[in-house]
Amino acid sequence: xxxxxxxxxxxxxxxxxxxxxxxxxxxxxxxxxxxxxxxxxxxxxxxxxxxxxxxxxxxxxxxxxxxxxxxxxxxxxxxxxxxxxxxxxxxxxxxxxxxxxxxxxxxxxxxxxxxxxxxxxxxxxxxxxxxxxxxxxxxxxxxxxxxxxxxxxxxxxxxxxxxxxxxxxxxxxxxxxxxxxxxxxxxx
Numbered sequence: 001x002x003x004x005x006x007x008x009x010x011x012x013x014x015x016x017x018x019x020x021x022x023x024x025x026x027x028x029x030x031x032x033x034x035x036x037x038x039x040x041x042x043x044x045x046x047x048x049x050x051x052x053x054x055x056x057x058x059x060x061x062x063x064x065x066x067x068x069x070x071x072x073x074x075x076x077x078x079x080x081x082x083x084x085x086x087x088x089x090x091x092x093x094x095x096x097x098x099x100x101x102x103x104x105x106x107x108x109x110x111x112x113x114x115x116x117x118x119x120x121x122x123x124x125x126x127x128x129x130x131x132x133x134x135x136x137x138x139x140x141x142x143x144x145x146x147x148x149x150x151x152x153x154x155x156x157x158x159x160x161x162x163x164x165x166x167x168x169x170x171x172x173x174x175x176x177x178x179x180x181x182x183x184x185x186x187x188x
């Protein structure tokens with residue numbers, strides 16, 4: 001039931017990893033700006049050797065095509081940049097939720113696993129990306145959990161054997177310390 005609620009949960013926060021998403025938006029908009037500047041420069045350079053005639057205030061004027069079209073090209077590039085920036089923000093927020101959201105979940109869950117909680121299972125929402133990675137990490141955690149259980153079982157067996165064989169108190173103490181350390185360190 002809790003898993004179903006988590007999978008249907010809609011994210012209320014638009015910026016999950018603000019730095020990542022902001023840099024992504026900035027770099028994409030910078031790329032669009034550079035593309036606009038390059039196309040404006042090329043258009044200006046190509047049209048430099050031509051002339052254009054136009055009527056202004058009932059007068060015929062002849063001027064360089066590059067000078068005549070430059071204001072219109074700059075204006076259209078600015079409008080395009082603004083529209084692309086808005087579209088980029090919307091698309092990046094939508095797409096990055098599919099990537100940054102799971103990465104945020106991985107960071108939180110992997111911190112707990114690194115702290116020794118091997119019972120932790122990484123759960124993502126149904127439409128999130130990188131589900132295969134979550135499954136692989138869950139298999140890894142399960143494998144670690146089984147390995148730790150096996151080590152704990154062998155330590156328990158060694159402690160019982162040491163007790164039965166009348167081992168030295170120093171050996172029994174070392175085994176007890178190892179058992180305690182395993183129990184403190186790992187939650188299985």
